Amino acid sequence: MSSHIDTIKKSELVGDQYKYGFVTDIEVDLAPKGLNEDIVKLISHKKDEPDWMLEWRLKAYRHWLKMKPPEWQKVSFDPIDYQDAYYYAAPKSGNKPKSLDEVDPTLIETYNKLGIPLREQEVLAGVEGAPAVAVDAVFDSVSVATTYKAKLEEVGVIFCSISEAIHTYPELVKLYLGSVVPFGDNYFSALNSAVFTDGSFVYIPKGIRCPMELSTYFRINQENTGQFERTLIIADEDTHVSYLEGCTAPMRDEHQLHAAVVELIALENAEIKYSTVQNWYPGDSKGKGGIYNFVTKRGACRGDNSKISWTQVETGSAITWKYPSCILQGDNSVGEFYSIAITNNYQQADTGTKMIHIGENTKSRIISKGISAGHADQTYRGLVRMQKRAEKARNYTQCDSLLIGDTCGAHTVPYIESKNPTAQVEHEATTSRINEDQLFYCRQRGLTDEEAVSLIVNGFCREVLQTLPMEFAVEAQKLVGISLEGSVG
Amino acid sequence: MALLEIRNLHVKVENKPILNGVNLKIEPGEIHAIMGPNGSGKSTLSYVLSGRDGYQITDGEIIYNGIDLLELEPDQRAREGVFLAFQYPVEIPGVVGLTFLKTALNATRIHRGQNELDAMDFLKFVREKAQSLEIDDEMLKRFVNEGFSGGEKKRMEILQMAILQPKLAILDETDSGLDIDALQVVSKGINALRDANRGMLLITHYQRLLNYVRPDKVHVLANGRIARSGDEALAQELEEKGYAEFNVFVE
Ligand SMILES: Nc1ncnc2c1ncn2[C@@H]1O[C@H](COP(=O)(O)OP(=O)(O)OP(=O)(O)O)[C@@H](O)[C@H]1O
Ligand SMILES: [Mg+2]
Numbered sequence: 001m002s003s004h005i006d007t008i009k010k011s012e013l014v015g016d017q018y019k020y021g022f023v024t025d026i027e028v029d030l031a032p033k034g035l036n037e038d039i040v041k042l043i044s045h046k047k048d049e050p051d052w053m054l055e056w057r058l059k060a061y062r063h064w065l066k067m068k069p070p071e072w073q074k075v076s077f078d079p080i081d082y083q084d085a086y087y088y089a090a091p092k093s094g095n096k097p098k099s100l101d102e103v104d105p106t107l108i109e110t111y112n113k114l115g116i117p118l119r120e121q122e123v124l125a126g127v128e129g130a131p132a133v134a135v136d137a138v139f140d141s142v143s144v145a146t147t148y149k150a151k152l153e154e155v156g157v158i159f160c161s162i163s164e165a166i167h168t169y170p171e172l173v174k175l176y177l178g179s180v181v182p183f184g185d186n187y188f189s190a191l192n193s194a195v196f197t198d199g200s201f202v203y204i205p206k207g208i209r210c211p212m213e214l215s216t217y218f219r220i221n222q223e224n225t226g227q228f229e230r231t232l233i234i235a236d237e238d239t240h241v242s243y244l245e246g247c248t249a250p251m252r253d254e255h256q257l258h259a260a261v262v263e264l265i266a267l268e269n270a271e272i273k274y275s276t277v278q279n280w281y282p283g284d285s286k287g288k289g290g291i292y293n294f295v296t297k298r299g300a301c302r303g304d305n306s307k308i309s310w311t312q313v314e315t316g317s318a319i320t321w322k323y324p325s326c327i328l329q330g331d332n333s334v335g336e337f338y339s340i341a342i343t344n345n346y347q348q349a350d351t352g353t354k355m356i357h358i359g360e361n362t363k364s365r366i367i368s369k370g371i372s373a374g375h376a377d378q379t380y381r382g383l384v385r386m387q388k389r390a391e392k393a394r395n396y397t398q399c400d401s402l403l404i405g406d407t408c409g410a411h412t413v414p415y416i417e418s419k420n421p422t423a424q425v426e427h428e429a430t431t432s433r434i435n436e437d438q439l440f441y442c443r444q445r446g447l448t449d450e451e452a453v454s455l456i457v458n459g460f461c462r463e464v465l466q467t468l469p470m471e472f473a474v475e476a477q478k479l480v481g482i483s484l485e486g487s488v489g
Numbered sequence: 490m491a492l493l494e495i496r497n498l499h500v501k502v503e504n505k506p507i508l509n510g511v512n513l514k515i516e517p518g519e520i521h522a523i524m525g526p527n528g529s530g531k532s533t534l535s536y537v538l539s540g541r542d543g544y545q546i547t548d549g550e551i552i553y554n555g556i557d558l559l560e561l562e563p564d565q566r567a568r569e570g571v572f573l574a575f576q577y578p579v580e581i582p583g584v585v586g587l588t589f590l591k592t593a594l595n596a597t598r599i600h601r602g603q604n605e606l607d608a609m610d611f612l613k614f615v616r617e618k619a620q621s622l623e624i625d626d627e628m629l630k631r632f633v634n635e636g637f638s639g640g641e642k643k644r645m646e647i648l649q650m651a652i653l654q655p656k657l658a659i660l661d662e663t664d665s666g667l668d669i670d671a672l673q674v675v676s677k678g679i680n681a682l683r684d685a686n687r688g689m690l691l692i693t694h695y696q697r698l699l700n701y702v703r704p705d706k707v708h709v710l711a712n713g714r715i716a717r718s719g720d721e722a723l724a725q726e727l728e729e730k731g732y733a734e735f736n737v738f739v740e
Contacts (some may be wrong), residue, residue, distance in 0.1 A: 440541050441579040445593035445649065446567040446600070455592060459583025459632070 034083040037061060040194050043088050047163050047197075050170065060183035060193030067187045070321075076348070077292065077319055080257060087195045087228070157210050157241075158203040162230050165201035172203055176234055180263040180300045180327070188259040188294045188321075196230035196261070204239040204270070213469055215244040229260040235270035237303060242273040244472055258317075259294045268303030268330065273311070275468050277476050280316035282347045282483075290318025290347070297324035298354075301333035301362075309336040310353070311467045313476045315483035318347060323381065325354035328362035328393075335364040338464040340476075342457075342483045343376030343408070352381040352413075357390040357423065366397040369461045371480075373404035373487035383415040386423035393423040401431040402460050404453065404487045439488070449488045454481030490555055492517045492688040493538075493657055498549035500530075500537055507533045509713030510549070515657070515688040522691045522699055522724060525710035526732045531692045532576055534710070535659045538690075539573040540566050553657065568600040570656030574646035574663050576692075581633035586645070589633045590615060594652055618651040622678050639666035647678040658682070659690045664698040676701030696728040711735035 032039070040061050044054040069080070152159050158169065165173050183193035204210055235241050258280070264272050274297075283290025293316075299308035310324040320343075326335025337353035355364035364384065372378045384395045401410035412429045434456065442452035458465065458477050465473050493515040500508040507530045515521055525531055537544050538551065540563035551558040558566060581589065595605045606614065619629060622644050634642050643663050650658055660679070664672055679689070679702050691704065699707070699721060707723040709716045709732070716735050717723065 435579075436542070437579045438581050440563060441575065441581070442589075442593075443563040444539050444567050444573050444575075445589070445653070446564055446596035447592060448564050448596075449562075451592065451596065452564075455584055455589070456581060459581055462583035 033086055035087055039087050043195055043197060049166055053166055057194050060190050063184050064190035064194055067190055069187050085257060088197060155208050155211060156205040157208060159214055160201055162199040162201045162232060176265055177232055180265060180298050181261050181296050186296060189261050189296045192228045192230060192259050192261045196228040199230035202233040204235045204241045206236045207238045210241040213242045213244055227258040231262040233272060234265045235272050237267045238269045240271045242469060245276045257292045262297040264299030264308055266301050266306035266308050269305045270303060271307040272299060273309045275311040275472055277313045277472060277479060278316050279479055282316050283318040292319045293317040294321040300327045301330050301335060304330040305332045306330050307334040311338040314341040314351060315479050320349040320351055322351045323353055327356045329358045331359040332361045333359055337366045338467045339368045340461045340464045341378060342371045343378045344483055344487055345374040345376060347376045350379045350381055354383040355395055357386045357393040360391040362390055362393045364395045367463055368399045369464055370401040370410055371457055372408040372410045373484055375407050377409040379411040379413060381413045384425050386418040386420045388419045390420045391422050395425045397427045399429040402434060404434045450485055453484050453488050457484060491515060494552045496550050499547045500533060501545040501547055507713060511715055513715060517688055518685040519705045520689045522693060522704040522707045523710050524693060524727055529710045530713055531710055532661055535573055535661045535692060538659055539563060539571060568597050572650050572653055572655030572658045574650060574660040576661040578634045578642040578646055580635045582635050584633050586629045586631055586633050590652055597653055615652060619648055622648050623674055624648055640668060640671045643667060644675060647675055651678060651682060657688050661692045664693055664695060696724045699724050
């Protein structure tokens with residue numbers, strides 16, 4: 001059969017045409033390359049921040065200087081030259097637009113190319129009667145569009161950029177920023193704390209069920225711009241909020257560092273659902289280019305009966321280093337982690353979660369689906385810790401890996417620590433190769449090999465895809481297929 | 490022009506010769522039955538026709554509708570109208586049956602230059618076909634073949650055939666494992682697809698299927714060749730005498 005040669009051609013083609021690989025043509029205002037106290041001060045100054053914020057950034061910066069990049073993760077890359085990157089970039093236009101009409105048309109065009117679902121495009125375009133999905137578009141580092149704010153304000157929900165929150169709600173920010181991920185937590189959180197430029201802030205006041213999904217699209221747009229998003233979500237007592245984060249980036253040659261920090265706080269009876277579809281440029285088929293994604297995401301279930309649920313679909317980036325975690329402090333609190341990680345070509349991912357059970361009767365559930373193809377390498381790393389006080393705490397972990405081809409790798413590294421004899425930890429793991437019989441069955445019904453892989457892998461991931469909000473799920477299913485193009489032959 | 494012409498087909502599996510010069514010609518509208526002892530290469534023939542990997546074709550050719558079938562990828566063959574009802578249908582966990590059917594149908598429709606069916610039209614179309622095969626909605630919503638009984642899997646294969654409407658249908662032991670009622674249901678399904686433009690190749694061990702689906706020709710595959718061909722009477726004869734006269738080599 002001639003399939004072998006065909007497939008090589010096909011995969012090269014696919015690598016060359018990263019679907020979202022375009023650079024938006026908006027003028028960018030750059031700070032000089034490199035990182036020092038002056039740059040930190042400049043960022044803070046450009047954002048007109050209060051002194052306490054600058055102090056905090058400087059403390060973080062000085063702490064970072066004393067730290068070393070982590071080396072325990074199973075990924076390899078050349079050392080990053082932190083002095084060879086830009087730490088501030090903002091659209092030239094400066095002032096925030098008052099309505100969507102004032103948003104740069106190239107930005108709207110960008111969203112079009114990203115294939116943002118029509119419903120959300122309508123919201124973005126401000127079409128009357130459009131469904132209630134709020135989009136805080138983070139373009140490069142500064143928010144340039146915020147919609148549906150008024151509607152959220154009606155019920156008292158605050159959804160704005162973190163810069164705005166620093167000015168408008170300093171008490172909340174002071175109370176919670178760094179309370180879940182202290183700046184000294186790790187190398188990248190320290191870096192982020194020093195130089196973060198923007199991100200989202202959400203506060204759900206007591207007793208409110210947020211009336212819409214809160215949704216943010218991140219983009220990295222400026223060549224060589226490290227992205228340091230900072231997100232803070234606070235769900236006060238008796239609340240519910242679902243937050244969607246979707247990302248994609250234009251094509252470029254040089255590696256880009258992305259080190260975001262996301263902090264979630266759930267008070268008594270609060271529930272936060274945080275869903276991510278991460279689709280950054282993974283590098284070409286030879287592994288060149290692509291984003292370095294070193295993210296710290298952590299949620300604290302502070303109150304009794306609170307719940308934090310992470311769902312992630314990770315298909316992009318050259319390197320992913322990411323462990324969305326839950327600290328289950330409140331009694332009866334629940335932490336969930338649902339993950340799909342797909343690595344193809346030369347992508348590397350070391351991802352997983354930490355579930356720290358502190359309160360009594362706390363529960364956690366981890367469902368991880370890893371798919372590896374090409375020359376990619378992937379590790380699931382998960383920590384489940386039952387602290388002394390965690391009476392009757394329970395964890396269930398299920399970790400499935402699927403390999404496509406025989407040049408890729410998948411590894412499972414569970415860490416289990418239990419200091420309470422009544423706590424129960426259950427761990428199941430499987431590794432399998434994509435089933436040739438299934439592939440042939442699908443192809444016999446007229447599906448191309450790529451359609452067949454996409455269908456089978458979507459089936460494999462079903463349990464996780466189901467936890468995504470409807471619209472996101474559809475997008476994610478397509479993404480699963482796109483990410484594995486060229487992986488079989 | 491014949492719908493399918495197999496000429497002097499030689500096939501090896503893992504260097505072991507399985508087919509040693511098969512010749513077979515199916516005209517549009519004809520139903521052929523292939524019988525033969527276990528391990529004689531019937532399923533091998535069906536896999537070679539549908540393009541499965543792992544078979545070395547050392548000699549011969551297969552002309553389908555005037556084109557060289559062996560040049561096509563399995564999915565191209567399927568979209569060109571070659572359908573295989575599997576002897577052992579495959580389970581695909583997590584993939585809902587309806588989704589599978591829809592994906593398959595649309596792949597074929599697009600290839601034929603037809604538009605994709607929208608969700609409502611598709612459901613109506615499938616339900617109609619499913620009903621006559623006594624397949625209910627609940628079964629369509631389950632994952633592809635997962636946990637299905639042997640008989641349910643076979644009915645599902647026929648449903649797929651009814652939906653995809655192939656030009657050449659190869660049914661590998663679709664009657665095996667069916668109870669008496671299911672055999673009738675399945676036979677009805679096969680007969681409903683009998684068409685002047687469609688050819689069928691029924692692989693079976695039992696004459697009873699051929700009482701319901703009456704073949705135009707019956708062949709015996711033994712020792713890697715079509716050892717004998719005849720009409721319905723041949724099936725009857727085999728039922729009585731078995732394969733003794735074919736000197737089957739057993740290794
Ligand atoms: N992958 C394989 N490796 C080794 N031998 C194989 C392989 N596939 C098929 N064979 C052999 O080829 C021969 C023909 O098998 P095939 O499945 O085509 O027989 P069949 O006529 O369909 O039998 P049955 O009536 O039992 O279904 C058998 O001897 C079988 O063991
Ligand atoms: Mg067989």
